Amino acid sequence: MTTTADRILLGHGSGGKLMHDLIREVMVREFGGRGKLLDSAILKFPSQNLAFTTDSYVVRPLFFPGGDIGKLAVSGTINDLSVVGARPLFLSCGLIIEEGLEMSVLQKVIRSMQRTAQKAGVRIVTGDTKVVEKGSCDGLFVNTAGVGYAERFFDEEIRVGDEIVVSGTVGDHGMAILAAREDFGLETTLRSDCAPLNGLVQTLKPCFSKIRLMRDPTRGGLATVLNEFVEGTNHGILLDEERIPTKKAVRALSELLGLDPLYVANEGRVVIVCAEGTGEKLVSLMRKHPLGKQSVVIGKVVTDYPGKLCMTTQAGGTRILDMLVSDQLPRIC
Amino acid sequence: MKFVEEFRNKEIAAGLIRRIEESLGGRQVSLMEVCGTHTMAIQRFGLRSLLPKNLKLLSGPGCPVCVTPNELVDLAIAYAMKQGVILATFGDMAKVPGSSTSLLKAKAAGGRVQIVYSTMDAVKLAEENPDKQIVFFGIGFETTAPTIAAAILQAEQNGLRNFFVVTAAKTIPLAMEALLQGEVRIDGFICPGHVSVIIGSNAYRHIAEGYHAPCIITGFEPLDILQAAEMLVQQVRDGRADVENQYSRVVHEDGNAAARGILEKVFEARDANWRGIGVIPGTGLGIRSEYARFDAQVQIPVETEKTVENKLCICGLVLKGAKEPTDCRLFAKRCTPENPVGACMVSGEGACAAYYKYH
Numbered sequence: 001m002t003t004t005a006d007r008i009l010l011g012h013g014s015g016g017k018l019m020h021d022l023i024r025e026v027m028v029r030e031f032g033g034r035g036k037l038l039d040s041a042i043l044k045f046p047s048q049n050l051a052f053t054t055d056s057y058v059v060r061p062l063f064f065p066g067g068d069i070g071k072l073a074v075s076g077t078i079n080d081l082s083v084v085g086a087r088p089l090f091l092s093c094g095l096i097i098e099e100g101l102e103m104s105v106l107q108k109v110i111r112s113m114q115r116t117a118q119k120a121g122v123r124i125v126t127g128d129t130k131v132v133e134k135g136s137c138d139g140l141f142v143n144t145a146g147v148g149y150a151e152r153f154f155d156e157e158i159r160v161g162d163e164i165v166v167s168g169t170v171g172d173h174g175m176a177i178l179a180a181r182e183d184f185g186l187e188t189t190l191r192s193d194c195a196p197l198n199g200l201v202q203t204l205k206p207c208f209s210k211i212r213l214m215r216d217p218t219r220g221g222l223a224t225v226l227n228e229f230v231e232g233t234n235h236g237i238l239l240d241e242e243r244i245p246t247k248k249a250v251r252a253l254s255e256l257l258g259l260d261p262l263y264v265a266n267e268g269r270v271v272i273v274c275a276e277g278t279g280e281k282l283v284s285l286m287r288k289h290p291l292g293k294q295s296v297v298i299g300k301v302v303t304d305y306p307g308k309l310c311m312t313t314q315a316g317g318t319r320i321l322d323m324l325v326s327d328q329l330p331r332i333c
Numbered sequence: 334m335k336f337v338e339e340f341r342n343k344e345i346a347a348g349l350i351r352r353i354e355e356s357l358g359g360r361q362v363s364l365m366e367v368c369g370t371h372t373m374a375i376q377r378f379g380l381r382s383l384l385p386k387n388l389k390l391l392s393g394p395g396c397p398v399c400v401t402p403n404e405l406v407d408l409a410i411a412y413a414m415k416q417g418v419i420l421a422t423f424g425d426m427a428k429v430p431g432s433s434t435s436l437l438k439a440k441a442a443g444g445r446v447q448i449v450y451s452t453m454d455a456v457k458l459a460e461e462n463p464d465k466q467i468v469f470f471g472i473g474f475e476t477t478a479p480t481i482a483a484a485i486l487q488a489e490q491n492g493l494r495n496f497f498v499v500t501a502a503k504t505i506p507l508a509m510e511a512l513l514q515g516e517v518r519i520d521g522f523i524c525p526g527h528v529s530v531i532i533g534s535n536a537y538r539h540i541a542e543g544y545h546a547p548c549i550i551t552g553f554e555p556l557d558i559l560q561a562a563e564m565l566v567q568q569v570r571d572g573r574a575d576v577e578n579q580y581s582r583v584v585h586e587d588g589n590a591a592a593r594g595i596l597e598k599v600f601e602a603r604d605a606n607w608r609g610i611g612v613i614p615g616t617g618l619g620i621r622s623e624y625a626r627f628d629a630q631v632q633i634p635v636e637t638e639k640t641v642e643n644k645l646c647i648c649g650l651v652l653k654g655a656k657e658p659t660d661c662r663l664f665a666k667r668c669t670p671e672n673p674v675g676a677c678m679v680s681g682e683g684a685c686a687a688y689y690k691y692h
Contacts, residue, residue: 251337255337311379312379313341313377313378313379313555314338314341314342314343314378314555315341315342315343315346315378315379315380315383315555315556315559316343316346316347316379316383317378317379317380317381317382317383317555318379318382319376319377319378319379319382320690322689322690
């Protein structure tokens with residue numbers, strides 16, 4: 001039995017028996033592969049309206065409070081499909097593994113991927129495994145691609161009066177990772193919000209026709225996504241800072257480090273632009289789902305500030321929330 | 334959050350603004366915030382949009398990144414490119430353009446630049462790389478300077494022979510005096526909160542008395558800043574020029590004696606070149622001869638390129654409060670946070686970056 005090896009060897013990606021056994025005994029067994037292994041998964045697809053997406057995951061550390069790279073890789077791709085209105089069905093799993101990775105770590109990640117997919121009602125049906133020399137990657141990188149279907153996708157122009165809804169607290173994922181990774185000497189209770197959102201999005205089905213756009217605000221956070229919504233349009237978005245939900249620990253760590261939670265990544269939240277007067281209805285539907293308990297209307301599309309995202313601050317002033325150039329850096333003085 | 338959110342209350346803010354308007358009457362008043370963190374807070378909470386039009390807030394030279402002149406950026410770049418040296422720097426400094434390139438670009442071209450979050454990270458870097466010379470680019474005001482001094486003392490205690498500092502550290506009060514002697518009308522100062530924690534409120538007495546310029550030390554929350562503005566406007570109305578401490582929950586009259594102690598132990602006053610303002614006597618912090626073995630410029634000679642300044646950039650005038658960022662022909666056109674021409678567009682606390690980001 002080759003998987004009794006403690007660590008991944010270069011040979012596990014060589015195309016020979018080592019790889020064959022690894023795929024059979026770890027991946028196929030966990031993901032529940034059926035029958036003969038062909039070069040492609042051959043699947044029955046229920047619709048002609050197909051959504052297709054891919055994403056790569058290089059998070060460090062591999063395991064963090066609230067999740068791990070496997071859960072993240074499955075949730076992330078499910079979410080990219082869900083927010084265009086699609087029901088995700090099938091995923092692929094591409095692995096790039098660093099020579100020397102502990103076998104138990106790989107098994108744990110694969111198990112987590114399967115658990116997440118199963119819970120979301122999605123199947124992992126194809127994959128690929130490569131092993132690179134020690135030092136050529138950082139432990140484990142994962143790529144997932146996914147397909148889903150819908151009768152109608154969310155792809156409309158935003159209009160003045162439209163309302164902005166967010167499904168919960170912002171900045172949790174990025175701050176949890178930061179706290180787990182950097183040697184700040186801080187203990188926090190922060191957990192990543194990482195979760196598949198297809199269930200939450202489907203609770204909105206009665207209101208699908210009222211939804212103009214939906215996104216999961218990952219890298220760049222809420223402010224970056226909303227900037228993308230208004231960029232190049234003739235209207236602006238005005239948020240109310242007091243309404244935007246943030247966890248106390250996120251706010252505290254942000255203050256300490258000089259970061260802005262509105263620009264920090266989320267992995268289990270959606271932000272929605274919906275027709276005027278429908279925000280509260282969406283909120284009441286989402287609050288019935290465990291991942292949408294803190295849903296709230298946070299702002300609206302306005303005629304002022306064309307092309308810009310603005311916010312009424314806690315102190316009552318108004319400011320612009322611009323697109324960030326690159327990562328936020330902690331303050332220096 | 335305790336001691337944060339109480340200071341962001343909308344109703345109290347509205348009350349303060351009403352009182353500022355009353356005290357102002359019809360007067361035109363110009364106040365300068367000297368600290369970059371105040372500049373950021375004013376923008377972040379949209380305070381300008383709340384204040385009456387006849388109260389002008391000028392942004393002073395309070396960002397240590399912004400006031401570091403090209404020649405020192407060029408020097409840091411020369412160290413980064415030197416064989417056997419790792420240049421350790423705070424993140425913002427890496428993006429500042431020097432005469433022909435920046436530390437970040439020098440890094441891409443093969444230079445060794447390590448971004449650190451604290452001075453002690455630079456000491457640790459020296460411990461971990463005994464075969465390399467670590468040169469720390471020591472920028473900052475009285476707030477950061479004691480940590481640079483502490484790093485030097487720590488390196489001495491640990492017997493490190495490979496830790497060096499390029500000091501670009503500066504002190505604030507004499508620079509405020511220099512600004513009062515300039516052409517810009519300043520009716521009062523919003524004094525820096527963090528700096529004052531170290532130097533104490535008494536450090537501003539000679540400014541208030543000698544130049545009849547009211548000084549209020551304040552914190553960084555909206556109510557702090559608005560209350561400071563109210564106190565300043567009242568002083569202007571009453572013809573007073575006192576030092577008042579709005580930030581008494583943090584700042585004491587004499588400051589932090591321990592921090593000042595190590596500052597004085599390691600550093601001595603020198604003349605310093607401030608970007609765009611020029612040399613202000615006695616505002617630099619040079620390493621004393623007793624600690625010369627940690628002084629990069631003494632121990633590791635390097636050749637630097639000829640200093641070139643962009644003639645169109647008005648960072649200097651912005652830092653003095655003579656111009657606003659939006660007065661600059663380069664602002665938001667050739668000079669953006671992605672592609673900065675002047676340092677004020679680089680740092681998170683630079684006036685141009687703050688205007689760009691929040692305006």
